[in-house]
Amino acid sequence: xxxxxxxxxxxxxxxxxxxxxxxxxxxxxxxxxxxxxxxxxxxxxxxxxxxxxxxxxxxxxxxxxxxxxxxxxxxxxxxxxxxxxxxxxxxxxxxxxxxxxxxxxxxxxxxxxxxxxxxxxxxxxxxxxxxxxxxxxxxxxxxxxxxxxxxxxxxxxxxxxxxxxxxxxxxxxxxxxxxxxxxxxxxxxxxxxxxxxxxxxxxxxxxxxxxxxxxxxxxxxxxxxxxxxxxxxxxxxxxxxxxxxxxxxxxxxxxxxxxxxxxxxxxxxxxxxxxxxxxxxxxxxxxxxxxxxxxxxxxxxxxxxxxxxxxxxxxxxxxxxxxxxxxxxxxxxxxxx
Ligand code: GLU
Numbered sequence: 001x002x003x004x005x006x007x008x009x010x011x012x013x014x015x016x017x018x019x020x021x022x023x024x025x026x027x028x029x030x031x032x033x034x035x036x037x038x039x040x041x042x043x044x045x046x047x048x049x050x051x052x053x054x055x056x057x058x059x060x061x062x063x064x065x066x067x068x069x070x071x072x073x074x075x076x077x078x079x080x081x082x083x084x085x086x087x088x089x090x091x092x093x094x095x096x097x098x099x100x101x102x103x104x105x106x107x108x109x110x111x112x113x114x115x116x117x118x119x120x121x122x123x124x125x126x127x128x129x130x131x132x133x134x135x136x137x138x139x140x141x142x143x144x145x146x147x148x149x150x151x152x153x154x155x156x157x158x159x160x161x162x163x164x165x166x167x168x169x170x171x172x173x174x175x176x177x178x179x180x181x182x183x184x185x186x187x188x189x190x191x192x193x194x195x196x197x198x199x200x201x202x203x204x205x206x207x208x209x210x211x212x213x214x215x216x217x218x219x220x221x222x223x224x225x226x227x228x229x230x231x232x233x234x235x236x237x238x239x240x241x242x243x244x245x246x247x248x249x250x251x252x253x254x255x256x257x258x259x260x261x262x263x264x265x266x267x268x269x270x271x272x273x274x275x276x277x278x279x280x281x282x283x284x285x286x287x288x289x290x291x292x293x294x295x296x297x298x299x300x301x302x303x304x305x306x307x308x309x310x311x312x313x314x315x316x317x318x319x320x321x322x323x324x325x326x327x328x329x330x331x332x333x334x335x336x337x
Pocket of ligand 1: 008009010042193197210211212215
Protein backbone atom coordinates (compact mmCIF):
# COMPACT_ATOMS: atom_id res chain seq x y z
CA UNK A 1 0.00 0.00 0.00
CA UNK A 2 1.50 3.35 -0.93
CA UNK A 3 1.38 5.99 1.75
CA UNK A 4 -0.51 9.18 0.98
CA UNK A 5 -0.61 12.16 3.29
CA UNK A 6 -2.07 15.59 3.03
CA UNK A 7 -1.65 19.07 4.41
CA UNK A 8 -5.09 20.63 4.34
CA UNK A 9 -5.02 24.27 5.42
CA UNK A 10 -7.84 26.75 5.29
CA UNK A 11 -6.28 29.72 3.51
CA UNK A 12 -6.03 32.35 6.25
CA UNK A 13 -3.48 34.60 4.56
CA UNK A 14 -0.46 33.50 6.57
CA UNK A 15 1.22 30.27 7.64
CA UNK A 16 0.96 29.66 11.39
CA UNK A 17 4.00 27.93 12.94
CA UNK A 18 1.58 25.16 14.02
CA UNK A 19 0.52 24.79 10.38
CA UNK A 20 4.14 24.57 9.30
CA UNK A 21 4.79 21.92 11.97
CA UNK A 22 1.86 19.86 10.61
CA UNK A 23 3.01 20.28 7.02
CA UNK A 24 6.61 19.44 7.94
CA UNK A 25 5.77 16.25 9.85
CA UNK A 26 3.60 15.08 6.96
CA UNK A 27 6.36 15.96 4.51
CA UNK A 28 8.99 14.11 6.52
CA UNK A 29 6.88 11.01 6.87
CA UNK A 30 6.13 11.03 3.14
CA UNK A 31 9.86 11.29 2.41
CA UNK A 32 10.73 8.59 4.89
CA UNK A 33 8.23 6.15 3.43
CA UNK A 34 8.49 7.07 -0.23
CA UNK A 35 4.93 8.23 0.03
CA UNK A 36 3.15 11.20 -1.50
CA UNK A 37 2.24 14.51 0.09
CA UNK A 38 -0.79 16.39 -1.15
CA UNK A 39 -1.65 20.04 -0.61
CA UNK A 40 -5.41 20.44 -0.33
CA UNK A 41 -7.01 23.82 0.16
CA UNK A 42 -9.99 23.68 2.53
CA UNK A 43 -11.74 26.84 1.41
CA UNK A 44 -15.38 26.06 2.07
CA UNK A 45 -15.86 28.98 4.43
CA UNK A 46 -17.02 31.66 2.04
CA UNK A 47 -17.02 34.33 4.77
CA UNK A 48 -13.33 33.93 5.32
CA UNK A 49 -12.09 34.15 1.74
CA UNK A 50 -8.84 36.06 1.45
CA UNK A 51 -7.50 37.19 -1.90
CA UNK A 52 -4.19 35.66 -2.97
CA UNK A 53 -3.95 33.65 0.25
CA UNK A 54 -3.13 30.43 -1.61
CA UNK A 55 -0.47 31.91 -3.87
CA UNK A 56 1.07 33.47 -0.80
CA UNK A 57 1.02 30.11 1.00
CA UNK A 58 2.62 28.32 -1.94
CA UNK A 59 5.37 30.97 -2.09
CA UNK A 60 6.09 30.56 1.61
CA UNK A 61 6.51 26.80 1.15
CA UNK A 62 8.81 27.45 -1.81
CA UNK A 63 11.00 29.68 0.36
CA UNK A 64 11.16 26.89 2.92
CA UNK A 65 11.95 24.31 0.25
CA UNK A 66 8.99 22.11 1.18
CA UNK A 67 7.62 20.50 -1.96
CA UNK A 68 4.25 18.84 -2.44
CA UNK A 69 3.76 15.93 -4.81
CA UNK A 70 0.22 16.98 -5.71
CA UNK A 71 -1.71 20.17 -5.21
CA UNK A 72 -2.64 23.48 -6.81
CA UNK A 73 0.16 25.22 -8.61
CA UNK A 74 0.63 28.95 -8.70
CA UNK A 75 -0.91 31.22 -11.33
CA UNK A 76 -4.41 29.97 -11.13
CA UNK A 77 -4.19 26.26 -11.87
CA UNK A 78 -6.52 25.16 -9.14
CA UNK A 79 -6.82 21.55 -10.22
CA UNK A 80 -8.96 19.30 -8.09
CA UNK A 81 -7.32 20.40 -4.86
CA UNK A 82 -9.61 23.27 -3.93
CA UNK A 83 -12.64 22.17 -1.98
CA UNK A 84 -14.65 25.08 -3.37
CA UNK A 85 -14.24 23.41 -6.81
CA UNK A 86 -15.59 20.08 -5.60
CA UNK A 87 -19.16 20.92 -4.59
CA UNK A 88 -20.58 18.46 -7.15
CA UNK A 89 -18.81 15.63 -5.29
CA UNK A 90 -20.10 16.65 -1.86
CA UNK A 91 -23.63 17.06 -3.26
CA UNK A 92 -23.55 13.53 -4.64
CA UNK A 93 -22.54 12.07 -1.29
CA UNK A 94 -24.89 14.11 0.87
CA UNK A 95 -27.76 12.82 -1.29
CA UNK A 96 -26.65 9.28 -0.46
CA UNK A 97 -26.66 10.03 3.26
CA UNK A 98 -30.14 11.53 3.09
CA UNK A 99 -31.40 8.49 1.18
CA UNK A 100 -29.94 6.10 3.72
CA UNK A 101 -31.43 8.09 6.64
CA UNK A 102 -28.01 9.04 7.99
CA UNK A 103 -28.50 12.75 7.32
CA UNK A 104 -31.52 15.05 7.53
CA UNK A 105 -32.69 18.56 6.66
CA UNK A 106 -32.85 21.05 9.51
CA UNK A 107 -34.83 24.27 9.21
CA UNK A 108 -34.26 25.62 12.71
CA UNK A 109 -33.49 29.33 12.89
CA UNK A 110 -30.32 30.74 14.43
CA UNK A 111 -32.49 32.34 17.14
CA UNK A 112 -33.99 28.98 18.09
CA UNK A 113 -30.60 27.31 18.17
CA UNK A 114 -29.12 30.09 20.31
CA UNK A 115 -32.01 29.82 22.72
CA UNK A 116 -31.59 26.03 22.87
CA UNK A 117 -27.89 26.34 23.61
CA UNK A 118 -28.52 28.93 26.31
CA UNK A 119 -31.08 26.69 28.02
CA UNK A 120 -28.90 23.60 27.86
CA UNK A 121 -25.92 25.48 29.20
CA UNK A 122 -27.98 26.90 32.09
CA UNK A 123 -29.12 23.37 32.94
CA UNK A 124 -25.50 22.21 32.65
CA UNK A 125 -26.49 19.66 30.00
CA UNK A 126 -24.49 18.59 26.96
CA UNK A 127 -24.89 21.31 24.35
CA UNK A 128 -26.22 19.71 21.20
CA UNK A 129 -29.04 19.99 18.72
CA UNK A 130 -32.33 18.53 19.99
CA UNK A 131 -33.31 16.87 16.68
CA UNK A 132 -36.49 18.89 16.28
CA UNK A 133 -36.30 18.43 12.48
CA UNK A 134 -35.31 14.77 12.48
CA UNK A 135 -38.74 13.36 11.73
CA UNK A 136 -40.15 15.78 9.18
CA UNK A 137 -41.88 13.92 6.35
CA UNK A 138 -41.08 14.40 2.67
CA UNK A 139 -44.08 16.62 2.05
CA UNK A 140 -43.14 18.96 4.89
CA UNK A 141 -39.54 19.06 3.73
CA UNK A 142 -40.46 19.93 0.15
CA UNK A 143 -42.78 22.69 1.31
CA UNK A 144 -40.28 24.19 3.73
CA UNK A 145 -37.44 24.03 1.22
CA UNK A 146 -39.36 26.45 -1.02
CA UNK A 147 -39.44 29.26 1.50
CA UNK A 148 -37.03 28.55 4.33
CA UNK A 149 -33.30 28.28 4.55
CA UNK A 150 -31.91 24.99 5.78
CA UNK A 151 -28.82 23.03 6.66
CA UNK A 152 -28.20 19.28 6.45
CA UNK A 153 -27.10 17.45 9.57
CA UNK A 154 -25.66 14.01 10.17
CA UNK A 155 -27.68 11.68 12.37
CA UNK A 156 -25.20 10.42 14.92
CA UNK A 157 -25.40 6.63 15.24
CA UNK A 158 -27.29 4.96 18.07
CA UNK A 159 -24.30 2.86 19.11
CA UNK A 160 -23.20 3.44 22.71
CA UNK A 161 -19.76 4.68 21.76
CA UNK A 162 -17.28 5.31 18.98
CA UNK A 163 -13.84 3.83 19.44
CA UNK A 164 -10.86 4.74 17.32
CA UNK A 165 -7.11 4.47 17.44
CA UNK A 166 -4.77 7.41 17.44
CA UNK A 167 -1.16 6.59 16.56
CA UNK A 168 0.15 8.92 19.29
CA UNK A 169 -2.50 8.53 21.98
CA UNK A 170 -3.64 4.93 21.54
CA UNK A 171 -7.23 3.70 21.79
CA UNK A 172 -9.85 6.39 22.42
CA UNK A 173 -13.61 6.15 22.95
CA UNK A 174 -16.34 8.75 23.00
CA UNK A 175 -19.97 8.20 23.98
CA UNK A 176 -22.31 8.82 21.06
CA UNK A 177 -24.75 10.69 23.30
CA UNK A 178 -22.05 13.35 23.68
CA UNK A 179 -21.74 13.91 19.94
CA UNK A 180 -23.87 16.54 18.24
CA UNK A 181 -25.70 15.96 14.96
CA UNK A 182 -23.04 17.91 13.10
CA UNK A 183 -24.03 20.21 10.25
CA UNK A 184 -22.63 18.74 7.04
CA UNK A 185 -24.04 21.19 4.50
CA UNK A 186 -24.41 24.83 5.50
CA UNK A 187 -27.15 27.30 4.61
CA UNK A 188 -25.09 28.60 1.67
CA UNK A 189 -24.89 25.10 0.15
CA UNK A 190 -21.20 24.66 0.98
CA UNK A 191 -20.06 21.67 3.01
CA UNK A 192 -18.66 22.12 6.49
CA UNK A 193 -15.06 21.21 7.22
CA UNK A 194 -16.07 17.80 8.58
CA UNK A 195 -17.96 16.62 5.54
CA UNK A 196 -15.62 17.90 2.85
CA UNK A 197 -12.64 16.63 4.83
CA UNK A 198 -13.74 13.01 5.01
CA UNK A 199 -15.07 12.87 1.45
CA UNK A 200 -11.73 14.18 0.22
CA UNK A 201 -9.59 12.00 2.46
CA UNK A 202 -11.40 9.02 0.97
CA UNK A 203 -11.27 10.18 -2.65
CA UNK A 204 -7.66 11.29 -2.42
CA UNK A 205 -6.79 7.87 -0.96
CA UNK A 206 -5.23 9.38 2.16
CA UNK A 207 -3.74 6.65 4.33
CA UNK A 208 -2.45 8.73 7.27
CA UNK A 209 -3.89 11.92 8.73
CA UNK A 210 -1.46 13.92 10.83
CA UNK A 211 -3.00 17.09 12.18
CA UNK A 212 -3.12 19.31 15.26
CA UNK A 213 -4.61 18.09 18.52
CA UNK A 214 -7.39 20.67 18.24
CA UNK A 215 -9.02 18.35 15.69
CA UNK A 216 -9.13 15.37 18.05
CA UNK A 217 -12.71 16.10 19.28
CA UNK A 218 -13.86 16.07 15.62
CA UNK A 219 -12.43 12.65 14.89
CA UNK A 220 -15.36 10.57 16.28
CA UNK A 221 -17.67 12.45 13.90
CA UNK A 222 -15.32 11.66 11.06
CA UNK A 223 -15.25 7.97 11.99
CA UNK A 224 -19.07 7.89 12.05
CA UNK A 225 -19.14 9.41 8.57
CA UNK A 226 -16.62 6.89 7.25
CA UNK A 227 -18.79 4.12 8.71
CA UNK A 228 -21.93 5.48 7.02
CA UNK A 229 -20.22 5.09 3.66
CA UNK A 230 -18.59 1.79 4.51
CA UNK A 231 -15.14 3.30 3.88
CA UNK A 232 -11.99 2.58 5.87
CA UNK A 233 -10.82 5.63 7.78
CA UNK A 234 -7.17 6.68 7.52
CA UNK A 235 -4.80 6.24 10.45
CA UNK A 236 -4.93 9.28 12.71
CA UNK A 237 -2.07 11.05 14.48
CA UNK A 238 -2.96 14.13 16.49
CA UNK A 239 0.09 16.30 17.04
CA UNK A 240 0.58 17.95 20.45
CA UNK A 241 -0.54 21.52 21.02
CA UNK A 242 1.99 24.33 20.69
CA UNK A 243 2.26 26.35 23.89
CA UNK A 244 3.53 29.74 25.02
CA UNK A 245 6.25 29.59 27.73
CA UNK A 246 3.50 30.08 30.35
CA UNK A 247 1.87 26.86 29.00
CA UNK A 248 -1.16 28.62 27.48
CA UNK A 249 -2.00 27.83 23.87
CA UNK A 250 0.44 29.55 21.50
CA UNK A 251 -1.07 32.85 20.52
CA UNK A 252 -0.22 36.03 18.67
CA UNK A 253 -0.49 38.00 21.88
CA UNK A 254 2.75 36.57 23.21
CA UNK A 255 4.82 36.81 20.01
CA UNK A 256 4.86 36.11 16.31
CA UNK A 257 3.07 33.01 15.09
CA UNK A 258 3.34 33.72 11.35
CA UNK A 259 6.19 31.92 9.62
CA UNK A 260 6.36 34.80 7.10
CA UNK A 261 7.32 37.19 9.92
CA UNK A 262 10.29 35.04 10.86
CA UNK A 263 11.40 34.85 7.24
CA UNK A 264 11.10 38.61 6.98
CA UNK A 265 13.13 39.12 10.12
CA UNK A 266 15.94 37.14 8.51
CA UNK A 267 15.60 33.71 10.09
CA UNK A 268 17.26 31.16 7.80
CA UNK A 269 14.72 28.79 6.16
CA UNK A 270 16.54 25.66 7.26
CA UNK A 271 16.83 26.94 10.82
CA UNK A 272 13.08 27.49 10.86
CA UNK A 273 12.46 23.92 9.72
CA UNK A 274 15.04 22.58 12.17
CA UNK A 275 13.42 24.36 15.12
CA UNK A 276 9.84 23.57 14.09
CA UNK A 277 10.74 19.87 13.71
CA UNK A 278 11.62 19.82 17.41
CA UNK A 279 8.17 21.04 18.45
CA UNK A 280 6.66 17.80 19.68
CA UNK A 281 9.17 15.42 18.13
CA UNK A 282 12.57 14.44 19.49
CA UNK A 283 15.57 12.91 17.75
CA UNK A 284 17.14 9.64 18.88
CA UNK A 285 20.31 11.36 20.16
CA UNK A 286 21.06 14.64 21.96
CA UNK A 287 22.05 16.33 18.73
CA UNK A 288 19.36 18.81 17.80
CA UNK A 289 20.89 20.28 14.66
CA UNK A 290 19.22 18.84 11.58
CA UNK A 291 19.29 19.88 7.97
CA UNK A 292 16.14 19.03 6.05
CA UNK A 293 17.93 16.09 4.42
CA UNK A 294 18.96 14.75 7.83
CA UNK A 295 15.45 15.20 9.18
CA UNK A 296 14.08 13.19 6.27
CA UNK A 297 16.19 10.25 7.44
CA UNK A 298 15.84 10.68 11.18
CA UNK A 299 12.12 11.44 11.48
CA UNK A 300 9.99 8.78 13.11
CA UNK A 301 6.35 8.76 14.20
CA UNK A 302 7.32 6.86 17.33
CA UNK A 303 9.17 9.86 18.71
CA UNK A 304 6.24 12.26 18.57
CA UNK A 305 5.16 13.20 22.08
CA UNK A 306 1.65 13.52 23.52
CA UNK A 307 2.18 16.49 25.78
CA UNK A 308 2.18 20.08 24.56
CA UNK A 309 5.36 21.56 23.06
CA UNK A 310 6.58 24.97 24.22
CA UNK A 311 7.54 27.44 21.52
CA UNK A 312 10.75 28.83 22.97
CA UNK A 313 11.94 31.85 21.04
CA UNK A 314 15.35 31.87 22.78
CA UNK A 315 16.06 28.35 21.58
CA UNK A 316 14.80 29.24 18.10
CA UNK A 317 17.20 32.20 17.97
CA UNK A 318 20.05 30.00 19.19
CA UNK A 319 19.41 27.40 16.48
CA UNK A 320 19.23 30.16 13.90
CA UNK A 321 22.56 31.54 15.13
CA UNK A 322 24.20 28.14 14.58
CA UNK A 323 23.08 28.22 10.94
CA UNK A 324 24.30 31.79 10.49
CA UNK A 325 27.72 30.83 11.83
CA UNK A 326 28.03 28.13 9.22
CA UNK A 327 26.96 30.12 6.18
CA UNK A 328 29.73 31.46 3.97
CA UNK A 329 30.33 35.16 4.04
CA UNK A 330 29.04 35.84 0.51
CA UNK A 331 25.69 34.23 1.23
CA UNK A 332 25.43 36.18 4.48
CA UNK A 333 26.14 39.37 2.52
CA UNK A 334 23.42 38.47 0.01
CA UNK A 335 20.91 37.63 2.71
CA UNK A 336 21.73 40.81 4.59
CA UNK A 337 21.21 42.92 1.49
N1 GLU B 1 -8.67 22.68 7.32
C1 GLU B 1 -8.21 22.18 8.58
C2 GLU B 1 -7.21 23.19 9.12
O1 GLU B 1 -7.35 24.33 8.83
C3 GLU B 1 -7.62 20.81 8.36
C4 GLU B 1 -7.64 19.92 9.56
C5 GLU B 1 -7.30 18.49 9.14
O2 GLU B 1 -6.13 18.27 8.80
O3 GLU B 1 -8.17 17.65 9.12
O4 GLU B 1 -6.30 22.92 9.84
